Amino acid sequence: MIQFNNVAKTFRRARVLDGISLNIGLGERVALIGSNGAGKTTLIRCLLGEYTHDGAVAINGLDPRSNRTEVLGSIGFVPQLPPPLKMPVGQLIDFSASLCGTDPQRIHAIAKRLGLDVENILTRQFVRLSGGMKQKLLISIALGRDAKVLVMDEPAANLDPEARKIFFDLLAERLDDATMIISSHRLDEVSALVNRVIEMDMGKVVLDDQVADAVSMTATLACRVVLKRFEPAFAKALDGWNISCSDDSLTWTGSIAGPDRLRFLGIISRYTALVGDLSLAEADN
Numbered sequence: 001m002i003q004f005n006n007v008a009k010t011f012r013r014a015r016v017l018d019g020i021s022l023n024i025g026l027g028e029r030v031a032l033i034g035s036n037g038a039g040k041t042t043l044i045r046c047l048l049g050e051y052t053h054d055g056a057v058a059i060n061g062l063d064p065r066s067n068r069t070e071v072l073g074s075i076g077f078v079p080q081l082p083p084p085l086k087m088p089v090g091q092l093i094d095f096s097a098s099l100c101g102t103d104p105q106r107i108h109a110i111a112k113r114l115g116l117d118v119e120n121i122l123t124r125q126f127v128r129l130s131g132g133m134k135q136k137l138l139i140s141i142a143l144g145r146d147a148k149v150l151v152m153d154e155p156a157a158n159l160d161p162e163a164r165k166i167f168f169d170l171l172a173e174r175l176d177d178a179t180m181i182i183s184s185h186r187l188d189e190v191s192a193l194v195n196r197v198i199e200m201d202m203g204k205v206v207l208d209d210q211v212a213d214a215v216s217m218t219a220t221l222a223c224r225v226v227l228k229r230f231e232p233a234f235a236k237a238l239d240g241w242n243i244s245c246s247d248d249s250l251t252w253t254g255s256i257a258g259p260d261r262l263r264f265l266g267i268i269s270r271y272t273a274l275v276g277d278l279s280l281a282e283a284d285n
């Protein structure tokens with residue numbers, strides 16, 4: 001579905017992509033990870049047909065630079081930095097919907113599921129929304145259409161846990177009909193969403209790993225943490241998670257979205273000395 005064949009890109013004299021060859025098939029969900037400056041965004045920009053480069057890129061056999069309209073019509077893209085658009089939200093939705101031939105109401109419906117009530121902000125300039133609101137709207141625009149390829153740069157970074165859970169559900173609904181590339185600095189943020197991890201460093205692919213596809217994206221885990229003693233910092237760290245404590249603040253119970261399992265355990269691991277007992281069990285949805 002997506003092919004990079006010996007792709008190289010040089011800015012001035014710096015070689016930013018250094019012979020990237022990858023084949024990404026239908027149904028693959030790729031975490032594109034790597035440190036700052038590794039070349040992730042540049043690779044994505046080549047896929048979107050924005051840069052000239054050496055080597056070849058193809059989506060369904062089409063070169064994105066010479067078939068930009070057709071290729072962009074098949075890609076839902078959530079950029080790393082929201083564009084500084086002054087356009088009002090309602091107009092932005094209508095404009096985006098008309099570009100990719102979808103019904104604006106599909107975008108409204110996804111935004112609503114993510115907790116963004118678009119009807120109340122139709123006349124507000126996009127640039128004046130909060131970071132999380134912008135991200136929800138960009139995700140809604142990317143998912144509110146029949147895109148065969150979803151390309152997302154740190155898509156869940158600004159979302160609260162509730163919106164993240166809904167975002168994972170929305171992606172789960174697209175597993176059979178879309179290929180996903182999710183760029184991130186941190187594997188723990190995206191690990192449960194993906195079935196392949198590609199790590200870049202200094203313009204090269206340094207790791208390309210198929211990963212176990214065991215955690216269902218829609219699973220909910222019942223969670224229970226028993227503390228040996230209470231620390232206010234622990235309560236603060238769990239602020240925003242769907243978890244609450246007993247009267248003595250020692251027993252914490254709640255539910256965790258399946259794909260958030262690793263992120264949650266990462267937080268708990270900072271308080272290992274406090275934890276007397278911990279359980280996470282898959283519950284029926």
Ligand SMILES: Nc1ncnc2c1ncn2[C@@H]1O[C@H](COP(=O)(O)OP(=O)(O)OP(=O)(O)O)[C@@H](O)[C@H]1O
Pocket residue numbers: 011012016034035036037038039040041042043080185
């Ligand atoms: N338009 C440009 N002109 C010159 N250099 C550029 C340009 N775009 C990117 N670079 C350089 O290319 C290298 C790779 O940048 P890129 O944005 O692709 O990395 P990245 O892996 O996405 O990093 P981050 O995680 O910080 O977003 C960096 O050294 C960057 O400075």
